[in-house]
Amino acid sequence: MxxxxxxxxxxxxxxxxxxxxxxxxxxxxxxxxxxxxCGIGQCGACTVHFNGEARRSCVTPMxxxxxxxxxxxxxxxxxxxxxxxxxxxxxxxxxxxxYCQAGQIMAAADLLRRNQQxxxxxxxxxxxxxxxxxxxxxIRKAIHRAAELSRADA
Amino acid sequence: xxxxxxRREFLTLAATSSAGLLLGWGAAHARAQVAGAAPVxxxxxxxxxxxxITLFAQNPEMGxxxxxxxxxxxxxxxxxxxxxxxxTQCDWDPALENQFSGGSLSIRLNFTxxxxxxxxxxEMLMQAAAERWKVPVSALATTAGRVIQRGTSRALxxxxxxDAAAALPVxxxxxxxxxxxxxxxxRSMPDVDLTRIVSGxxxxxxxxxxxGMLYAVVKxxxxxxxxxxxxxGLDAEKVAGVVDFKMLRNGDFGGRIIxxxxxxxxxxxxxxxxxxxxxxxxxxxxxVDWQLPDxxxxxxxxxxxxxxxxxxxxxxxxxxGDVETAMRAAAFRVDEIFRLPFLxxxxxxxxxxxxxxxxDGIVIWAPTQNPEQTxxxxxxxxxxxxxxxxxxxxxxxxxxxxxxxxxxxxxxxxLSQQVQRPVxxxxxxxxxxxxxxxxxxxxxxxxxxVDENGKIVAWHHKVASHSRATYLERDGSPAEIGNYEFPAxxxxxxxxxxxxxxxxxxxxxWRAVEHSANVFVFASVIxxxxxxxxxxxxxxxxxLIGNRKYVxxxxxxxxxxxxxxxxxxxxxxxxxxxxxxxxxxxxGIAASYNQGSWVAEVAEVSVAGRQLTVERMVAVIDxxxxxxxxxxxxxxxxxxxxxxxxxxxxxxxxxxxxxQQGNFHDYPICRMxxxxxxxxxxxxxxxxxxxxxxPSLPPVAPALCNAIFDASGLRVRELxxxxxxxx
Numbered sequence: 001m002x003x004x005x006x007x008x009x010x011x012x013x014x015x016x017x018x019x020x021x022x023x024x025x026x027x028x029x030x031x032x033x034x035x036x037x038c039g040i041g042q043c044g045a046c047t048v049h050f051n052g053e054a055r056r057s058c059v060t061p062m063x064x065x066x067x068x069x070x071x072x073x074x075x076x077x078x079x080x081x082x083x084x085x086x087x088x089x090x091x092x093x094x095x096x097x098x099y100c101q102a103g104q105i106m107a108a109a110d111l112l113r114r115n116q117q118x119x120x121x122x123x124x125x126x127x128x129x130x131x132x133x134x135x136x137x138x139i140r141k142a143i144h145r146a147a148e149l150s151r152a153d154a
Numbered sequence: 155x156x157x158x159x160x161r162r163e164f165l166t167l168a169a170t171s172s173a174g175l176l177l178g179w180g181a182a183h184a185r186a187q188v189a190g191a192a193p194v195x196x197x198x199x200x201x202x203x204x205x206x207i208t209l210f211a212q213n214p215e216m217g218x219x220x221x222x223x224x225x226x227x228x229x230x231x232x233x234x235x236x237x238x239x240x241x242t243q244c245d246w247d248p249a250l251e252n253q254f255s256g257g258s259l260s261i262r263l264n265f266t267x268x269x270x271x272x273x274x275x276x277e278m279l280m281q282a283a284a285e286r287w288k289v290p291v292s293a294l295a296t297t298a299g300r301v302i303q304r305g306t307s308r309a310l311x312x313x314x315x316x317d318a319a320a321a322l323p324v325x326x327x328x329x330x331x332x333x334x335x336x337x338x339x340x341r342s343m344p345d346v347d348l349t350r351i352v353s354g355x356x357x358x359x360x361x362x363x364x365x366g367m368l369y370a371v372v373k374x375x376x377x378x379x380x381x382x383x384x385x386x387g388l389d390a391e392k393v394a395g396v397v398d399f400k401m402l403r404n405g406d407f408g409g410r411i412i413x414x415x416x417x418x419x420x421x422x423x424x425x426x427x428x429x430x431x432x433x434x435x436x437x438x439x440x441x442v443d444w445q446l447p448d449x450x451x452x453x454x455x456x457x458x459x460x461x462x463x464x465x466x467x468x469x470x471x472x473x474x475g476d477v478e479t480a481m482r483a484a485a486f487r488v489d490e491i492f493r494l495p496f497l498x499x500x501x502x503x504x505x506x507x508x509x510x511x512x513x514d515g516i517v518i519w520a521p522t523q524n525p526e527q528t529x530x531x532x533x534x535x536x537x538x539x540x541x542x543x544x545x546x547x548x549x550x551x552x553x554x555x556x557x558x559x560x561x562x563x564x565x566x567x568x569l570s571q572q573v574q575r576p577v578x579x580x581x582x583x584x585x586x587x588x589x590x591x592x593x594x595x596x597x598x599x600x601x602x603x604v605d606e607n608g609k610i611v612a613w614h615h616k617v618a619s620h621s622r623a624t625y626l627e628r629d630g631s632p633a634e635i636g637n638y639e640f641p642a643x644x645x646x647x648x649x650x651x652x653x654x655x656x657x658x659x660x661x662x663x664w665r666a667v668e669h670s671a672n673v674f675v676f677a678s679v680i681x682x683x684x685x686x687x688x689x690x691x692x693x694x695x696x697x698l699i700g701n702r703k704y705v706x707x708x709x710x711x712x713x714x715x716x717x718x719x720x721x722x723x724x725x726x727x728x729x730x731x732x733x734x735x736x737x738x739x740x741x742g743i744a745a746s747y748n749q750g751s752w753v754a755e756v757a758e759v760s761v762a763g764r765q766l767t768v769e770r771m772v773a774v775i776d777x778x779x780x781x782x783x784x785x786x787x788x789x790x791x792x793x794x795x796x797x798x799x800x801x802x803x804x805x806x807x808x809x810x811x812x813x814q815q816g817n818f819h820d821y822p823i824c825r826m827x828x829x830x831x832x833x834x835x836x837x838x839x840x841x842x843x844x845x846x847x848x849p850s851l852p853p854v855a856p857a858l859c860n861a862i863f864d865a866s867g868l869r870v871r872e873l874x875x876x877x878x879x880x881x
Contacts (some may be wrong), residue, residue: 016394023431033354033363037502038583042818045502073354086352093344093784095790097217097549098351099358099502124827130818132502132552134795135788138830143318
């Protein structure tokens, strides 16, 4: 049995421990916000926070998740209605199809936790999530805006 | 429809579509009243018992913003406060016209129809108020969801009038607002699903769960047109959660193409399971014996066949003057071959579909661009009438032409019928790339000449390629080049010819379709001719386009050349075209008319050794009146980046009948660090809305390659650019 915490709630898993965390979140916990895009860790649509750090859940098998503290897009805002990254995303009207966006937001939130004033180069290096619709330009803009909002909140 | 109109080019949009809408609308209106539903002022405008107005988004949403922009048009003419209404996606409704998303046509085909729908509903509401108050309609006005009597304090909410209004006849010719009076159209509005998307609440088709639903992953033949003979599930059935296997042979359900322009599902063996991972794991362990076709495609060999095909006589698409004679008079000539690869769609959300075929009805939850084809194709497969099918249109995670087809819906429906439970078929990324309907590869040979004054005097353009029309068994010409494509009509002696080369590799519509390939060739050759003549490329384009307002490109197509010239001038201005660049840096321009819009793009690059950096892209587009500027701008940004991915690195290869690429490690697309500085100008216009989803894509590749030549002297004629430079 594997014990973990998801969005603050204690959970237990007793299935195939080779199954990626992504499918546990989606099919067992019905948390559909974390998306499937590639299954090999290339696209980032499955990004969650794993013990405070961004991690691609499609390549994180359940056997590696024991005692982990997982936050998904549904839990990102915590007790607030929206996280500063989500607020910035709304201000900049970032999404097109929107499918990759939860992963982008999780990656961005992780970057801002580590670097409160990222440059364009910092963003280019750290945000490697794929966006097929090409919303990158607005994603970058929104990350700068989110940094401003976070500083204002602090 | 005249020959120069590709299937999706329409000249008389307003006249044909709106009249049709009113006729269809009248029938749907009558139907809705008889059914005793809540007041229906129009199939797309409902007033609920709670007084809340619901506007239905007619066309499928795939990130192009029409779930927001089409209802904006309804709201404008209806005269309601945008914040007070709710928007819901429309199911497939055969009474609605043009309920599809493709060809950059959603706004273009429906602009007037949406306006008339909103305006008619508003007039019915005013008429109802006039009758209630016993005053003439001329004494009334509307404001933000209420009817008021001018000069009095009388006012009634639309909700209070809806019942009476719904019983009134539908006006034949409602009065439309003057464009100058628009309060909503032309304002940037956020996407209606924005908050849901950023909080992870927005459901896509792949997220859908129904009680009793099974998940299916189909083990598909790695070779196109292969069929399963038998399978061995001994290892697969040991996976906890796997419940069943079903053979899926498209020959049993209408064959490879189920209807013209409608490919059937890809044959294989479905693994059905209680959850996604079990289905995927089961499919990996399933062993299948395949019957392979007698010929196996190879994309490199196919490209060689294109070379051979150039010696054959093809379909003459356009022939003006005497190219051979005119060529002899040229001072400078080019005779070059251009090659373009197959391209995959790689929508972020892989293909999938959920179907529930039961005794009480057939429901398909389809992330489709084409609800009607979904219904008709599924009906054909199941042997029922299309009207028996409910198609619930899901917001899709990107489409780009792939979801125009119903193959993924057909297989879900068949499986659901067989197991008598709802079934979701989900595709892995490997399934998705391996069984795409690719943008066809092609070979173009262009022989062109220019005189000593910089005027293009001859253009002979022969294309050999795998034809979508042939593969999809569509009637009509197989040609992947159109007789109206710029610079046709601008060169007195010009010849376009097309040789179809049949192949098994599945091909279909990819964003900007044939223009995604042809504009690369047109705009590259124009640049090469300019260089040969020692002319500046912008001046050369100016001369080519000329000063006439209209150019009769075809008998019934008067092309507004001034709008093309304008975007070229603006792109040159915005990019500071004449400013000298440092060593190793270069600029290139490409102009195009496609999907009804005029676009010019300038790329600025630096080439250091074999390393390319795309520094800047400038795009100017004239697409007529814009409904939602924020959404419009996003479409241009997105199309440019998709064009960039294709130009830099897009390359699908097939060997021994199998697609060689399977995921993003071997079919890469642009990441954040590839994105150059983007400067976009949308020409401010009140002219009728044109297409915007696709037009900005085709000029990217030629603008880039022209810039690479300018920077380094390297001329790229075979895409992707990664064949020559590190990107």
